[in-house]
Amino acid sequence: MGKTALSVGVIGATGLVGQEMVEILDERRFPVASLHPFASEHSAGATLSFQNKDVSVKALRIGEKDVFAGLDLVLGATDSKLARAWVPLAVSAGCLVIDNSSAFRMEADVPLVIPEVNGHLLSSRHHLIANPNCSTAQLVMVLKPLHDAAILRRVSVTTFQSVSGTGKAAVDELMYQTQAILSFKEAKREVYQQQIAFNCIVDWPCDPITGDSEEETKIIAETRKILDIAQLPVFATTVRVPVLRSHAESVHIETEKRLSANEARAILAAAPGITVYDDPKRKIYPTPLDVVGQDNVYVGRVREDHAGGIYLWVVADNLRKGAALNAVQIAEYLLKGSNGRLS
Amino acid sequence: MGKTALSVGVIGATGLVGQEMVEILDERRFPVASLHPFASEHSAGATLSFQNKDVSVKALRIGEKDVFAGLDLVLGATDSKLARAWVPLAVSAGCLVIDNSSAFRMEADVPLVIPEVNGHLLSSRHHLIANPNCSTAQLVMVLKPLHDAAILRRVSVTTFQSVSGTGKAAVDELMYQTQAILSFKEAKREVYQQQIAFNCIVDWPCDPITGDSEEETKIIAETRKILDIAQLPVFATTVRVPVLRSHAESVHIETEKRLSANEARAILAAAPGITVYDDPKRKIYPTPLDVVGQDNVYVGRVREDHAGGIYLWVVADNLRKGAALNAVQIAEYLLKGSNGRLS
Numbered sequence: 284m285g286k287t288a289l290s291v292g293v294i295g296a297t298g299l300v301g302q303e304m305v306e307i308l309d310e311r312r313f314p315v316a317s318l319h320p321f322a323s324e325h326s327a328g329a330t331l332s333f334q335n336k337d338v339s340v341k342a343l344r345i346g347e348k349d350v351f352a353g354l355d356l357v358l359g360a361t362d363s364k365l366a367r368a369w370v371p372l373a374v375s376a377g378c379l380v381i382d383n384s385s386a387f388r389m390e391a392d393v394p395l396v397i398p399e400v401n402g403h404l405l406s407s408r409h410h411l412i413a414n415p416n417c418s419t420a421q422l423v424m425v426l427k428p429l430h431d432a433a434i435l436r437r438v439s440v441t442t443f444q445s446v447s448g449t450g451k452a453a454v455d456e457l458m459y460q461t462q463a464i465l466s467f468k469e470a471k472r473e474v475y476q477q478q479i480a481f482n483c484i485v486d487w488p489c490d491p492i493t494g495d496s497e498e499e500t501k502i503i504a505e506t507r508k509i510l511d512i513a514q515l516p517v518f519a520t521t522v523r524v525p526v527l528r529s530h531a532e533s534v535h536i537e538t539e540k541r542l543s544a545n546e547a548r549a550i551l552a553a554a555p556g557i558t559v560y561d562d563p564k565r566k567i568y569p570t571p572l573d574v575v576g577q578d579n580v581y582v583g584r585v586r587e588d589h590a591g592g593i594y595l596w597v598v599a600d601n602l603r604k605g606a607a608l609n610a611v612q613i614a615e616y617l618l619k620g621s622n623g624r625l626s
Numbered sequence: 627m628g629k630t631a632l633s634v635g636v637i638g639a640t641g642l643v644g645q646e647m648v649e650i651l652d653e654r655r656f657p658v659a660s661l662h663p664f665a666s667e668h669s670a671g672a673t674l675s676f677q678n679k680d681v682s683v684k685a686l687r688i689g690e691k692d693v694f695a696g697l698d699l700v701l702g703a704t705d706s707k708l709a710r711a712w713v714p715l716a717v718s719a720g721c722l723v724i725d726n727s728s729a730f731r732m733e734a735d736v737p738l739v740i741p742e743v744n745g746h747l748l749s750s751r752h753h754l755i756a757n758p759n760c761s762t763a764q765l766v767m768v769l770k771p772l773h774d775a776a777i778l779r780r781v782s783v784t785t786f787q788s789v790s791g792t793g794k795a796a797v798d799e800l801m802y803q804t805q806a807i808l809s810f811k812e813a814k815r816e817v818y819q820q821q822i823a824f825n826c827i828v829d830w831p832c833d834p835i836t837g838d839s840e841e842e843t844k845i846i847a848e849t850r851k852i853l854d855i856a857q858l859p860v861f862a863t864t865v866r867v868p869v870l871r872s873h874a875e876s877v878h879i880e881t882e883k884r885l886s887a888n889e890a891r892a893i894l895a896a897a898p899g900i901t902v903y904d905d906p907k908r909k910i911y912p913t914p915l916d917v918v919g920q921d922n923v924y925v926g927r928v929r930e931d932h933a934g935g936i937y938l939w940v941v942a943d944n945l946r947k948g949a950a951l952n953a954v955q956i957a958e959y960l961l962k963g964s965n966g967r968l969s
Contacts, residue, residue, distance in 0.1 A: 441784040441876040443826045443865065462808055465801070482915045483786045483867060483874050485927065485939075494887070494906040494929040503932075518931050520876040520939070522786065524826060525868050531826050533784040533863040533876075544837070563837040572825045584828065586837040588861050589846075596828075596863070 288316035289355040292378065294369050296320030296340055297329055299451055300383055301360035303607035305331055313611060314618070319354060323365075343369065351376040358610050359383055370411065379617070380411045381610045385501060388413040388508075395508050397609060398616040399555045400427045405617055412613055417605025418442050418498060418521065418530055419505040424580040424604065425534070425597050428554035429547060430510060433538035437516040440502065441533045445526040445571060446479060448601045449486070453479070457525055475523070484523050496521055529571035530605060534595040541591045548585050556604070561585050569598040578603055631659035632698040635721065637712050639663030639683055640672055642794055643726055644703035646950035648674055656954060657961070662697060666708075686712065694719040701953050702726055713754065722960070723754045724953045728840075731756040731848060738851050740952060741959040742898045743770040748960050755956055760948030761785050761841060761864065761873055762848040767923045767947065768877070768940050771897035772890060773853060776881035780859040783845065784876045788869040788914060789822060791944045792829070796822070800868055818866070827866050839864055872914035873948060877938040884934045891928050899947070904928050912941040923947055 291308065295301040301320070308315055318333050320340045327342035343350065351357055351373040359366050359373075359382035366384035373380045387393045394404040395413045400423055405412065415423070422440055429435065446453040453474045460470035460480035470478050477484040489496045498521035507515050542550070552559040560569045561583040568583030577600055584596035599605055634651065638644040644663070651658055661676050663683045670685035686693065693715070694700055700716040702709050702725035709727035716723045730736045737747040738756045743766055748755065758766070765783055772778065789796040796817045803813035803823035813821050820827040832839045841864035849860050885893070895902040903912045904926040911926030920943055927939035942948055 439782055439861075439878060441863075443786070443867070458808070461804060465805055465808065476909055477913050478915055481869050482913050483869060484913050485911060487909055489906045489909075489927075491907040494904075494927055516933050518782075518878050518933075518935065518937070520784075520878070520927070520937055522874075522876065524786070526824050526826060531865075533865065535782060535861050535863070561837075563832045564834040566819055566830055566832075568828060570820050570825050570827050572821055584832075584837055584863070590859050590861075592861065594861070594863055 288314040290317045290319065290353060291315050292319040292321060292351055292354045292357040292373070294321045294343070294357060294359045294373070295361035295365065296331060297322040297326040298360055299447055299454070299602055300606045302331070303602045304358050304360055304610060305333055307603070307607050307611045309333055311611060311615070313615065321350070348372070349376070351378050354378045356381070356614055358614075360607070374410045378410075381414060381613050382411065383414040383606055383610055385416065387411060388415065389504055395505060396613055397423055397509060398612045399424060401509055401511070402616045405613065405620065407617070407621060414606065414610045414613065415505050415509060416498070416501040417448050417601040418444060418532065419502050419509070420605045420609055421530065421580045421597050421599035422502065422532055422534065423506055423509045424556055425551060425582055425595060426506065426510060426536070428550050428557070429536065429538065429542070432550045433540040433542050435510075435512070435515060436537040436539055437518070438506065439518040439535045440520075442498070442519075442521045443524045443526065443531040443533070443571070444498070444521060445528050445530055445601060446523065447528045448530065448605070449474060449523070454527060457527065461525070479523060479525055481525060486521070486523055526571045528575050528600065528602065529598060530601045531571050532597040534597055535588070535592055536595070537592040542593055544585045544587045544593065547593050547595070551582050551585070556580060557582060559583070559585070568596060571598055574598050574600050576600060576603070578608055580604055631657040633660045633662065633696060634658050635662040635664060635694055635697045635700040635716070637664045637686070637700060637702045637716070638704035638708065639674060640665040640669040641703055642790055642797070642945055643949045645674070646945045647701050647703055647953060648676055650946070650950050650954045652676055654954060654958070656958065664693070691715070692719070694721050697721045699724070699957055701957075703950070717753045721753075724757055724956050725754065726757040726949050726953055728759065728844060730754060731758065731844075732851065738848060739956055740766055740852060741955045742767060744852055744854070745959050748956065748963065750960070750964060757949065757953045757956065758848050758852060759841070759844040760791050760944040761787060761875065762845050762852070763948045763952055764873060764923045764940050764942035765845065765875055765877065766849055766852045767899055768894060768925055768938060769849065769853060769879070771893050771900070772879065772881065772885070772936075775893045776883040776885050778853075778855070778858060779880040779882055780861070781849065782861040782878045783863075785841070785862075785864045786867045786869065786874040786876070786914070787841075787864060788871050788873055788944060789866065790871045791873065791948070792817060792866070797870060800870065804868070822866060822868055824868060829864070829866055869914045871918050871943060871945065872941060873944045874914050875940040877940055878931070878935055879938070880935040885936055887928045887930045887936065890936050890938070894925050894928070899923060900925060902926070902928070911939060914941055917941050917943050919943060919946070921946055921951055
């Protein structure tokens with residue numbers, strides 16, 4: 284390719300993550316020569332705004348070939364089923380593909396990358412790079428500097444995940460159900476098995492034998508892969524809460540070298556992409572609402588337990604660092620490492 | 627006293643917990659000869675329904691004495707500040723007091739009791755018995771049978787607490803803020819420091835040095851006291867979520883004797899006051915909404931981790947087992963142990 288401005292495709296461009304990718308490419312002045320948004324047939328005729336111009340969304344039809352020909356970079360923002368259908372075509376067409384779905388994340392030859400954590404894995408020999416799960420991304424951003432400083436011995440996480448992680452229909456469902464309840468009407472369920480308004484639920488599918496949710500399995504496997512610690516004890520429980528955007532995580536860690544809360548805060552404050560927002564004296568800590576639209580991962584409630592471990596409250600915009608932003612940052616990292624040329 | 631029907635006072639009778647106490651006394655046909663609801667002056671003139679009759683609420687005025695004279699049993703449903711003012715007067719008046727506030731829970735000579743767990747501590751020599759914190763009660767209900775079977779080595783809990791645990795004004799605040807947001811108006815804050823609608827927050831005060839919330843401190847100290855394991859490693863993070871009623875808890879335990887998920891389920895199913903509601907094949911697990919108005923503590927998502935520990939998802943009505951029900955059960959336990967007479 285070797286061009287300094289790229290032809291960029293976005294698969295699933297009308298979804299929450301796809302739209303956020305387009306917005307972030309624009310806002311960060313990513314060198315886009317031409318933007319090619321793709322979506323499913325029911326988005327046919329839609330347009331997106333990019334660099335103050337309307338760009339038509341192209342509908343992807345099964346069986347179609349050559350649709351990605353000539354593109355330099357393709358960002359995937361679909362679910363894993365659609366990713367399995369379209370990503371290989373984009374790779375075959377010679378595009379560099381950064382895919383946000385879970386379809387390829389655990390494949391041995393696919394790097395699973397958070398630039399601040401393991402950007403060194405990125406090289407021009409890869410044609411497919413996987414973007415981590417949203418809950419994993421914000422967790423690992425915080426774990427990495429603490430591991431470098433003190434060596435992680437165990438990690439326990441319980442998530443408070445917003446509905447935007449499930450997609451647009453889930454955001455609509457929370458709003459509709461909430462409105463219905465305030466109007467004493469029935470709160471109909473379509474996206475989630477249980478009512479999400481004024482409730483806390485678990486996403487299905489869960490493994491029928493172990494009971495683990497897909498999200499729990501992903502957090503454990505992806506955290507180990509990104510940190511490159513195959514046997515790291517990671518314990519995860521994932522919960523969906525009636526919040527529109529941004530995920531929060533209650534994290535408890537134990538390290539080989541004992542850290543004080545102040546040491547942990549200092550380590551995190553010095554790490555890239557992290558904002559320590561933590562002062563109990565002044566009632567300061569991050570909530571999901573506070574970080575909507577923010578790029579950084581926010582950490583507060585850094586506390587010592589009675590046994591040498593550390594508690595952390597980790598909050599980030601799931602559509603930004605948890606998805607779209609990280610994908611664009613991977614592309615930026617590759618461009619930077621190759622003096623502005625993807626090849 | 628030695629009577630078979632008792633004169634029963636309820637302090638804070640117009641609050642959420644106080645109202646629930648009155649309802650539970652009625653519903654369980656507790657032997658009430660006369661009911662005496664007390665509240666603050668701004669509830670003066672209010673009436674409560676009990677046994678299909680209206681009962682006048684008596685306003686408590688500071689400096690007033692003899693207000694509890696002649697009562698056999700007094701249930702306290704106020705915050706700890708008011709409890710410190712009124713509970714000692716009721717004890718001095720010769721009443722048996724069961725207090726739901728945190729004021730006396732950690733005093734060495736005050737039993738902190740969940741009847742199913744440590745009811746054996748109850749005896750006629752106590753004039754003041756403390757009811758545990760709501761989050762602690764549902765947690766310990768589940769921990770006790772597992773400890774008896776396999777000896778707890780460590781307990782980690784993250785809570786998802788409903789606003790009714792804070793009181794009526796907090797329930798109103800969640801509803802008002804939600805309505806305001808759906809109407810594109812400002813979501814004003816009075817009860818909580820941060821917006822609770824569509825958000826996850828922490829209750830203040832938190833210790834300005836350690837950052838621990840009062841709720842976290844209570845869970846650790848009360849769990850150890852009720853289980854009578856002074857040094858049990860308990861790790862707690864407490865979070866307030868936009869749910870009206872019932873608390874959920876993400877719990878992770880390690881035990882001396884390794885338990886399978888099936889063994890843990892069987893132990894819990896055999897324990898009093900617990901309902902195991904757990905079948906991932908049929909998408910069955912408890913949510914806060916499911917258990918509103920239920921007496922039992924519900925457990926689902928019983929899962930084995932990869933290292934020999936067990937995950938549990940523990941959900942209960944915070945106003946029932948977490949507060950009012952447990953207080954009435956303490957009184958019932960004492961009556962039963964004394965053949966229906968408190969003396």
